[in-house]
Amino acid sequence: MIGTLQCVVLDCPEPKALAEFYRGLLGGEVDRPGQQWSLDADWSTLHHGGGVLAFQRVAEYSAPAWPDPAKPQQFHLDIAVEDLGVGKAEVLRSGGSVLDDSYERWAVFADPVGHPFCLVQA
Structure with missing residues (x-):
């Protein structure tokens, strides 16, 4: 193991609006300050329980079309590591x-x- 899951990041056109949408579904706190990320017009977070969903602005966003593989789902994982160099070496290995x-x-x-x-x- 080289790290722990920090958050799941969803691409979107309006990060704050999507964070508020999911807050309405899940509860939690939108844009809690933290050292892990900057909060601005291009990045928003939703803290719920022990987890975090993050929302990242993508210029010219194109929504996925379920289940069309030509327009697949769009998200990525952020994994917190103590040492970025050690983590990079393990990923490559x-x-x-x-x-x-x-x-x-x-x-x-x-x-x-x-x-x-x-x-x-x-």
Whole structure:
């Protein structure tokens, strides 16, 4: 094990509006401040119980069309790690690949079949 699930991130056109929608369904607190992320017009969170849903603005968002594989579901996992370098090495050893490691506190990877996920420095 290299980390713990920090949150599930959903792509969307309006992060705050979607966070409020899910708050209406699940309860919880929208945009609780935390060191893990910035809260702004492009990012919103919903804290519910022990979990977090996050919502990320995507320019020119195109909604999925269930069950059309040409427009698949859109989300990614954020995984908190103590050491980003150790986490990166383990992802690569396990068959994942680097998509973007140009950030200071996180890196974007793909699993062996191409699903993106992030490792985030805890």
